[in-house]
Amino acid sequence: MPPGFDWPRHNGRPLDHLLQIDLGELGGVRTNLGLPAHGRLLFFYDVERQPWGIFPHDAGSAQVVHLEDAAGLTPLPPSQGRPALPSARALFEPVVTVPDDLSGSPWLEGVHLTEEERAEASEARKRDELAGYSGQIGGHPHCIQSAMEVGCELASSGFGAGSSEDFASTAGVNAKREARAWRLLLQLPSRSALGAEWGSGLGVIYFWIKRDALARRDFSRVWLMLQTT
DSSP: OOTTOOOOEETTEEOEEEEEEEHHHHTTOOOSSOOOSSSEEEEEEOTTTOOOSOSGGGTTSEEEEEESOOTTOOOOOGGGSSOOOOOOOOOOOOOOOOOOTTTTOGGGTTOOOOHHHHHHHHHHHHHHHHTTOOOBSSSOOOOSSSOOHHHHHHHHTTOOOSSHHHHHSHHHHHHHTTGGGEEEEEEEEOBGGGTBOOTTTTOEEEEEEEHHHHHTTOGGGOEEEEEOO
16 A cells, blocks of 8 residues: 555444556456556455445445555555455456346347347356356446346435335436446455355455546445345
C-alpha cells in the first residue's frame, strides 16, 4: 500500500483485502470497460459477515480503491488491517462471454435466440460450471441464480432486492430501465485453498459499477452481489 493509506472500513471494522490488479498488466486484454491504463485497483470485502448486497444497508461492505500512482508501494503491517488472505498471483487471458438466457439477462430482452445460439450459450455455461466458475474482469457474468443488474439498481437506490415482490414493485419496474447501465467489474469465485469461500463455500461474488460512474472513475459507486448454490 502507499504510505498513509486509509484502510477501508465498514461499520467500524476494517474490510478484507481480496485482490489488487495492476492495470498496466492487463495490456491488450480487452475488457470493454474503459478502465484506466495505469495504476491499480484494490478490492475489499467483509469476508466475515459476507453481505449479499440485496439490502441498502449492505452499502460499503465491499469497496474498490483506485491508486492512480502505484509507485512507492510498501507492505502494510498486519496490525493496520485484518489478517491477510493467502497470497497468489493472477494471470490474464482473453475469454468470450455471453448473456445468460436462463438467468434473465437484460441484454437478451427482446432478443430471439436461435436453437443453435441457445445450445452454444448452454455449453459455455456448462464449461464454466465444471471449472468451478472463473475469475473475470468485465464481460457478462456467469450467474448462479438470476441476473443481478436490476437488483444492483434497487439496493443501491435504497430499496430491497431480496424478493419477487421487490422486483414487481414500482421501484423494481423503474430499476429495470437502468439495468443495462450496470457493468460487471469483477467476478470472483470461491477458492478454498485461498481461504476465499463465499456463501455455501461454492459461491461467487460480483463487483458491479454503473457506466457513468466508471466513466468518472468513481469507484466509490461499486455495488457487490453474492450468489451461491
